[in-house]
Amino acid sequence: MKKMKNWLLTGLFFMIVSTVFSQGKVTGTVTDGTGSLPGANVEIKGSSAATSTDFDGKFTLNATTSVGEIVISYLGYQSQTVKFSVSNGSTTNLGTIVLESNSNELSEIVVKSTVVDIAKDRKTPVAVSTIKAAEIQEKLGTQEFPEILRNTPSVYVTKSGGGFGDSRINIRGFNQNNIAVMINGMPVNDMENGSVYWSNWAGLSDVTSAMQVQRGLGSSKLATPSVGGTINIVTRSSDKKEGGSFSSGFGNARNFKIQGSYNTGKLENGLSASVLLSQTMGDGYVNGTPFEGSNYFVALGYSTKNNKHDFQLTVTGAPQWHNQRSTVSTIATYQKYGSLDEPNIRYNADAGYLNGEMYNIRKNYYHKPIASVNWDYNINETTKLSTVLYASMGRGAGASATGGIRGKTYNDLVAFRTADGLIDYDKIYAYNSGQPVFINGFTGPQTRAKVGGVYQNTFSTGSNAPGGASTGTSGISQTSSINSHDWFGGVINLNKKLTNTLTLDFGLDARTYTGYHFTVVNDLLGADEFYDNSVASLKPAGRHITATYPTDVQWNVFDKKSYEKISFNSTGKVRWYGAFTQLEYSKDNLTAFIQGAVSQQGFKREDDFVYLPTDPLSSTDYENILGGNVKGGANYNINEKNNVYANAGYYSRQPFFNSVYPNNKSTVNPNLTNEKIIGFEAGYGFRSRFFNATVNLYNTTWNDRYLKGNALPTSATIPANSTYTEYVGLNEVHSGIEFEGYSNITEKLKLTGMFSYGIWEYKGNATVNAYWQADNTPVPGYSATTVYMDKVKVGDAAQLTASLGASYEVLTRVTVDANYNFNDNLYAGISPINFASPDNKGSLKLPSYGLMDAGFSYKMLTGKNKDKSVNFRLNVNNVLDRIYIAESRTNTFADDFISGTSGPTYQSSGQVYKGIATSNQVYFGFGRTWNFSLRYDF
Structure with missing residues (x-):
């Protein structure tokens, strides 16, 4: 009997052991019903066993129990629990x-912080599109970061001048100063002017x-300044699964990139880490960039x-330098x-040679690292506190030219x-250093005169310009306008x-910003010194400067370098205090907020x-302005x-900083008023296993828009560049319809498409006031001048866009894809002062184009378990090498007279290109470009 008992105990023990240690x-395979989901998280509930799906959405887990549940989660999808x-x-x-x-949702299982306002499909009542990491990594190639959004409804992206990171984005007719850009819940628009410089965020x-x-x-x-929209960017987190990648890519114009990354995964002690480093370089598609x-x-x-507690410390930065194309040439110049x-769409009017090497006086160099600490505290089952503290120190400038010959x-x-x-920079250098040179358009050799025994450069325009600027005593220098800043902030929610149906959010938002703005000399280009007479306390003697500073990227942003400054030196300070709240109702099929x-x-x-x-204006008090918003919506x-x-x-x-203190002076604008934006939107969504679609209707009214304009035309009483203009009562209305769809025709063939049609116009007439630059006082006779803007088209973005894309898996894991993007109703950028006549011709419509x-x-797939991979990717953009005008800075019509009020027109004299007068200043888009990348994921 005792033996029998021992055998029973032994057998029971082995049964337990075999169950526990099986x-x-x-x-399995994870999909979204239309295609595989590589990188989905798969874990056994209640254990440490976890993995992620491979490129085919497949996974393999070693189970230590005979029965259990696996939990599958993926960014943009509802998690799912499956018994096994x-x-x-x-x-x-x-x-x-x-x-x-579908791709329009970002699950909070991955986005843990309630500071990150992510729209959820069939719940958040806004028009939204999401681009996944896999698509960005695969298709971006050598394009600019915003360009991955070009197939999103109502989005227009151009490369602008074509320099690295100089692209710009427009949503629903609003430029990026009026688009909120958020990274992990942090606002990154410049606190002085709302700008976003994509070169600072290339990484x-x-x-x-x-x-x-x-x-x-x-x-x-x-x-936030989300008049046109909000771009929410969610970066990788430290607790991604263990593994990493190495990649290398190259493309036309000697474009080269190398990258490596590694993630530890979440360790047993709760710690995790992720590191990524990359380097890119190239000659640039545009000459001299x-x-x-x-x-x-x-x-x-x-x-x-x-x-209960989750902490994430993130530090990222993208130090870079790039030469630019800042001079906007006319079509006739490109043709010449x-x-x-x-x-010649690659032509760059700023590029040339100096001492046998390519030289460009226009250069951007900047380093803007950002550090953040996210703390998410699950107080209990019904209460969560999310906090982010962040800091950014930007250091850098844009180099250009000062002076004249x-x-x-x-x-x-x-x-x-x-x-x-x-540009013959050798000729400029020779003249600056006193050598006789032949200057095109002048008769005979031109020789420079000395000032005080030296060759002295200075300014060529403005209050600092001496009479010699147009004679023989002035030269040309390379100078940089420094635009550095210190920025600290925090958001708590x-x-x-x-x-069970009501959720309340309440939070605080605080930011402080100090912007440092001044000019330094980079290169005297052969001259001996620079004369500056900008400092009020040193007038009339001025200063004779010989110090120059290189246009190098400053890696150490904590070093506040000492500079000898010229032209201007001002510090802008912005303080922001905000509070916000949201009440959400969610029950069954209805969600409202x-x-x-x-x-x-x-x-x-x-x-x-x-x-x-001693002047009180040398340091002003804070000009405090109150603003806010209220929004509501419902989804059923x-x-x-x-x-x-x-x-x-x-x-x-x-208003922005330059509206409060116009024209780099410290006198507060007497016409300050908040801009008012009213938006309405409605939409319909359809979801099925084989077809997803969304349709949106919208109407946005933008009243009391502030706009600073150009100088008045030069006349007998108005010297050149001595004035500036401001517009009062400038209103816009942006309405439109948008469609976005996705379909998997077969398991291997998938289609995507979008269409958007907008009517973006100015509403009513406005008035313009002119002021003297010297002291911001009104110019007599130029106050409350009417500009006839009613029904004038808003420029700088295509008001009709459409795209159709297809992807086909030819063989297992061998895919070809193509996309056609069409743009129409594209109007030139305008200056309202050109609409002083009631019979103006409106905005210039540019030719449509498709790419x-x-x-x-x-x-x-490689490795013993096929859990590693080598990925090959070839991208070709603008396959057909289409030549197209992406944007125009001027509004000259083909039937305009070439000069005066009579005589030949551009059309009658043959000076047109695709129906556009060749005197218009434009940027052409890029021709055919390609890139190839090879990536190893482990």
Whole structure:
């Protein structure tokens, strides 16, 4: 009996051991119903066993129990729990697991912080599109980061001058100063002017997990400048699965990039880390625009075992320099250095040679690292506190030219041009150093005169310009306008689930910004010194400067270098205090919210150049302005396939810094008023296994828009560049319809498409006032001048866009894809002062154009478990090498007279290109470009 008992105990023990330590495998494939989901997180509930899906969406897990549940989650999808059972030593295949949702949702399982306002599909009532990391990594190639959004409805992206990172984006007819850009919940628009310089963020393409574009007022709880929309960028986190990658790519114009990354995964002690480094360089597609950029990303994380606290420290930066094309040439100039039918679209009026090497006086160099600490605290099952503290120190400048020779600037169309249109910097250097040179357009050799025994450069225009600027005593220098800053901020949000249906958010947003603005001399180009007479306390003697500073990237942003400054030196300070709240109702098929925010911005200006130290205007008090917004909306899911939504909102937005203190002076603008934005939107969504689509209707009214204009035309009483203009009562209305769809025709063939049609016009007439630059006083006779803007088209973006794309898996993991993007109703940028006559011709319509892009991908699985891969990718953009005008700075019509009010027109004299007068200043888009990349994921 005792033996029998021992055998029973022994058998029971072995049964327990075999159950606990069984080594069965669980496999499966994760899709979204339309295609595989590589990189989805798969873990056994209640254990440390976890993995992620491969490039085909497949996974294999070693189970230590015979029964259990696996939890599958993926950025942009609802998580799913699946039960399994497996025998010891065997394998259980769960088949295909479909995650519900589409690319328009970012699940909070991955986006843990409630500070990050991510729109959720069939729940958040806004128009939204999401670009996944895989698509960014695969298709971006050598394009600019914003260009990945060009196939999103109502989005228009151009490369502008064509330098590295100089692209710009427009959403629903609003430029990027009026688009909120958020990174992990942090606002990154410049606090002085709302600008976003993509060259400072070139590395984002390497570290972005997903990018979501919310068109319209968006779902952000902060009082952000989201007139046209919000771009939410979610970067990779430290607790990604263990592994890494190495990649290398190259393309035309000697474009080269190398990158490496590694993630530790979440360790047993709760710590995690992620590191990424990359380097890119190239000659640039446009002549004379070489560049070099780096990118670093470091993330450290810690989670407590009970998951109550999660900390993420992130530091990222993208130091870079790139030469630019800042001079906007006329179509005739591009034709001159190309042909009438094929203008030289690579032509750069700023490029040339100096001492036998390519030289460009226009250069941008900047380093803007940003560090953030995210803390998410799960207080209890119904309460969560999310906090982000961040800091950014930007250091850098844009280099350009100052001064003139014989009254000619460096980029004069004739004076210093070689036969192929390049700038003869050798000639400028020779003249600056006193050598006799022949200047195009002048008779005989020209020799420079000394001032005080030296060759002295100075300014050629403005109050500092001596009479010699147009004679023989002035030269040309390279100078940089420094635009550095220190920026600190924080956002805190308390998320409280009041009931099963009501959730309340309340938070605070605080920021402080100090911008440093001054000019330094980089290169005297052969001269001996620079004369500056800008400092009020040193007038009339001025200063004789010999110090020069290189145009190098400053890696150490904590070093506040000492400079000898010229031209201007001012410090702009902005303080921001805000509070926001949101109440959300969610029950069954209905989700509704109401949201409100209030903020106070304070603007302060310091200037020790224009003003004496004893002058109160040398350091102003803060000019505090109150603003805010209120938004609300609702989404109703009719059934599993159909949903409808609507939203409305009102913004009272404070003016930018240069509106408060116009024209670099410290006198507060007496006409300050908040801009008012009213938005309405409605939409319909359809979701099925084979077809997803969204349709949106919108109307946005923008009243009391502030706009600073150009100088008045030169006359007998108005010297050149001595005035500036401001517009009062400038209103716009932007309305339109948008469609976005996705379909998997077969398991291997997938289609995407979008269409948007906008009517973006000025509403009513406005008035313009003119002021003297010297003291901001009104110019007599130029106050409240009417400009006839009613029904004039808003320029700088295509009001009709469409695209159609297809992807086909030819063989297993061998895919070809193509996309055609069409743009029409594209109008030139305008200056309202040109509409002083009631019978004006409106905005100049540019030719429509379409671009074809194509790609080829091959993924080769490697490793014992096929959990590693080598990925090949070839991108070809503008396959058909289409020549097209991407933007125009001027509004000259083909039937305009070439000069005066009579005589030949541009049309009658044959000076037109595709129906456009060749005197218009334009930027052409890029021709055919290509890039190839090879990546190893392990």
